[in-house]
Amino acid sequence: MQQIGEHALVLGAGMSGLLAARVLTEAYERVTLLDRDPIHGDAAPRRGVPQGRHAHVLLARGGEIIEDLFPGITGELVADGAVVSHPLADFRFCAGGHTLRQVPIGATMLQSTRPFLESHLRDRVLTLPGLTPAGGRDVVGLSIADDRRRVTGVRVVRGRDASTEETLAADLVVDATGRAGRTPVWLQVLGLPRPREEEFVVSVGYASRLMRLPRDYAEREKAIAVGPVPDRPRGLALLEVEGGQHIVTLAGFEGRHHPPADHDGFVEFAASVSPPDVLSAIRRAEPLGEIATYRYQSSVRRHYEELPNLPDGLLVTGDALCSFNPIYGQGMTLAAMQASTLRNSLAQGLPGLTLRFFRAASRAVDDPWDLGVGADLALPQFRDRRTLSTRLTSAYTRQVQAAGAIDDQVARQFVRVTHLLDPPDQLLRPGLAWRVLRARTAHLARRVPRLSAPGR
Structure with a gap:
């Protein structure tokens, strides 16, 4: 890629920041990676990533992009203990109350804890030519040119000493500070409009624990995910990760379905959502550490692509652009997809970069946002948010999930869509829709009692 600037x-320095930094080193002579926390390679949960102790899934599409950006990283991760699984074939998926057929989908996925994956990516990024880490810095605002048409850098303070402020100049600033990203506030302070925000309140609570499961279970299955259903707005994810460990994450919507943080309550909650063999394994498992909890209030999407006078030299990526309900495991993969979008936008040169990126990133976010919000809308507590379109989509999705329990092709296509390998409209192809209808017809036929012939 041609160099288009001197300093970005x-x-x-989370997932989205690391991936953006990797791409920017192709187009800028120097890239500085700022973070409030120290930037190092330790595989430990970071203060700035409170959700890091919970199960994370790098969907198949995200794994493909990360391997493209960091050639050989998959092999390195596996050599250090990450688990390779075949989605659906090795991964029991209970969606909408139906256990899907376990068949190959033509892709693989990596399973590890988030700190493990993030530390390996950080090690790679810190060796990139022209990359300078700058931990212990807190960004307090943007600097802007006199004509207010270009962002020229950021204002930062070091550590807890907020009295000493300095300005770092740059040709491009990329906000990858997560869902608490302050770019909307910074724009407002400069007298510029904030982006329109979509917010979908979900009130999800999590509880997670690392465990060592009994061998008879651990050798049989690499992962299981149980999604919520209308009469049980709870879910479970159990993943084999590095070091012969499994991470068990329980989740529930609204306060009364939030999982507890004590051992007995954790197991009791698991009993309400786990298949019998999984519950047995959890009860017999060796706990490794304490139970971690997390609360997620709402999904938020910010529409920077709609701002007519957004200054050049400013981009936003990752959760700072769109934060998804983490129960669906889309976040890390969307960060990778936005990094790929950034790479393509940079390759087209500097003129129009800001608007070009935001428009492309918005298109990349559209399908995952609709998938996540659509899944939330299937639950009864969100009934008042449904439109005719979402009701029809939810009804069809329920039929797809039911068909996926008996039809290999339907199950395969559904999971390829959830792994962001294929667009959702693939579920509407006539051939697949016919299989869904045929499965529903067969199901209804089994439920209708046969009448005896007259005279018998």
Whole structure:
């Protein structure tokens, strides 16, 4: 890629920041990676990533992009203990109350804890030519040119000493500071409009624990996910991760379905959502550490692509652009997809970069946002938010999930869509829709009692 600038600043050294920094080193002579926390390679949960102790899934599409950006990283992760699984074939998926057929989908996925994956990516990024880490810096605002048409850098303070402020100049600033990203506030302070925000309140609570499961179960299955259903707005994810460990994450919507943080309550909650063999394994497992909890209030999407006078030299990526309900495991993969979008936008040169990126990133977010919100809308507590379109989509999705329990092709296509390998409209192809209808007809036929012939 042709160099288009001298210095780029990336705000945030989490997944989206690391991936953005990797791409920017192709187009800028120098890239500075800023973070409030120290930037190092330790595989430990970071203060700035409170959700890091919970189960994370790098969907198949995300794994493909990360391997493209960091050639050989998959092999390195596996050599250090990450688990390779075949989605659906090795991964029991209970969606909408139906256990899907376990068949190959033509892709693989990596399973590890988030700190493990993030530390390996950080090690790679820190060796990139022209990359400078700058931990212990807190960004407090943007600097802007006199004509207010270009962002020229950021204002930062070091550590807890907020009295000493300095300005770091840059040709490009990328906000990758997560869902608490302050770019909307910074724009407002400069007298510029904030982006329109979509917010979908979900009130999800999590509880997670690392465990060592009994061998008779651990050798049989690499992962299981149980999604919520209308009469049980609870879910479970159990993943084999590095070091012969499994991470068990329980989740529930609204306060009364939030999982507890004590051992007995954790197991009791698991009993309400787990298949019998999984519950037996959890009860017999060796706990490794304490139970971690997390609360997620709402999904938020910010529409920067709609701002007519957004200054050049400013981009936003990752959760700072769109934060998804984490129960569906889309976040890390969307960060990778936005990094790929950034790479393509940079390759087209500097003129029009800001608007070009935001428009492309918005298109990349459309399908995952609709999938996540659509899944939430299937639950009864969101009934008042449904439109005719979402009701029809939810009804068809329920039929797809039911068909996926008896039809290999339907199950395969549904999971390829959830792994963001194929667009959702693939579920509407006539051939697949016919299989869904045929499965429903067969199901209804089994439920209708046969009448005896007259005279018998």
